[in-house]
Amino acid sequence: MATVHVENIKKTYDKGSVLALDNVSFDVKSGELFGLIGPDGAGKTSLFRILTTLLLPDGGHAQVAGLDVVNDLWKIRRIVGYMPGKFSLYQDLSIEENLQFFATVFNTTVEKNYHLIEDIYVQIEPFKKRLAGKLSGGMKQKLALCCALIHEPKVLFLDEPTTGVDPVSRKEFWDMLDRLKTRGITIVVSTPYMDEASRCDRIALIQKGKILELDTLTKIIGRHTQNLYAVNADNRYQLMHDLRKPAEIESSFAFGEEQHVTLRTPENGKNYLIDYLTQTGHSDITVRKIEPTIEDVFIKLMLENQ
Numbered sequence: 200m201a202t203v204h205v206e207n208i209k210k211t212y213d214k215g216s217v218l219a220l221d222n223v224s225f226d227v228k229s230g231e232l233f234g235l236i237g238p239d240g241a242g243k244t245s246l247f248r249i250l251t252t253l254l255l256p257d258g259g260h261a262q263v264a265g266l267d268v269v270n271d272l273w274k275i276r277r278i279v280g281y282m283p284g285k286f287s288l289y290q291d292l293s294i295e296e297n298l299q300f301f302a303t304v305f306n307t308t309v310e311k312n313y314h315l316i317e318d319i320y321v322q323i324e325p326f327k328k329r330l331a332g333k334l335s336g337g338m339k340q341k342l343a344l345c346c347a348l349i350h351e352p353k354v355l356f357l358d359e360p361t362t363g364v365d366p367v368s369r370k371e372f373w374d375m376l377d378r379l380k381t382r383g384i385t386i387v388v389s390t391p392y393m394d395e396a397s398r399c400d401r402i403a404l405i406q407k408g409k410i411l412e413l414d415t416l417t418k419i420i421g422r423h424t425q426n427l428y429a430v431n432a433d434n435r436y437q438l439m440h441d442l443r444k445p446a447e448i449e450s451s452f453a454f455g456e457e458q459h460v461t462l463r464t465p466e467n468g469k470n471y472l473i474d475y476l477t478q479t480g481h482s483d484i485t486v487r488k489i490e491p492t493i494e495d496v497f498i499k500l501m502l503e504n505q
């Protein structure tokens with residue numbers, strides 16, 4: 200049985216005028232590290248709040264560990280850990296006071312479940328008297344994870360835990376999740392960072408309240424092979440402009456220092472682009488055939504679903 204089962208969940212705001220979740224369905228298996236990946240406003244927080252019983256859906260059903268998110272809310276609250284994207288800590292309590300507070304709320308003690316958080320807590324323990332409001336982003340994130348874990352949850356919901364955190368702390372955080380997974384905890388984590396998809400067992404790509412794709416990263420990328428090229432030239436602005444014109448070009452978007460261009464026909468794509476850009480007056484032209492990343496796939500899916 201799935202540990203998290205979501206079936207046709209719908210959520211609207213402002214008397215139905217804002218559609219946040221549009222018949223979302225998916226399952227998360229026991230012990231899985233499942234990523235919900237999508238931009239701001241995709242509906243990630245709404246879904247997490249429904250699954251942690253803090254928000255009622257307008258329609259559909261969802262279960263966590265076999266318990267219904269509407270009818271069994273008190274039982275669910277005991278078995279899930281939730282790390283909200285914002286405001287999960289009491290800024291005017293110290294590290295140790297925050298932790299004790301969360302342990303008390305769940306009728307347990309820090310000592311009883313210390314083994315669960317030890318790996319993470321030792322990194323912030325030297326600062327345990329410091330107020331949460333005075334911690335760095337990475338330290339806040341570690342403390343929030345300790346607070347979400349202190350009652351030994353079966354399922355962890357982490358809403359954008361790495362947003363605003365430096366790259367080193369982001370990596371450390373995902374390493375911590377890997378270690379938690381080995382304890383059998385099912386983890387559902389949301390992120391706007393596409394590069395974090397590779398750290399998940401399976402991912403769901405979500406946009407405007409709809410799941411666009413759901414599978415392992417490799418399978419999703421494999422399903423969306425593209426005739427894709429990385430293109431650059433001397434005048435970037437003019438390049439962006441010119442790459443929008445030909446009917447042969449399916450899509451073109453800025454990707455770091457280059458333009459990623461998808462062509463409609465597979466043959467001689469590189470020659471086609473070089474010829475076209477030379478004719479339109481560009482110089483220093485580089486064109487490389489590349490394999491799509493998850494970001495390329497996401498952009499393709501977003502364009503298809505517009």
Ligand SMILES: Nc1ncnc2c1ncn2[C@@H]1O[C@H](COP(=O)(O)OP(=O)(O)OP(=O)(O)O)[C@@H](O)[C@H]1O
Binds near residue numbers: 212240246
């Ligand atoms: N309380 C609310 N009232 C009105 N609209 C809301 C409310 N909460 C969320 N929304 C809207 O619902 C949609 C989904 O928002 P949600 O916060 O669930 O997405 P998200 O993926 O978590 O994005 P973010 O990271 O920006 O919070 C957005 O269009 C958002 O503006």
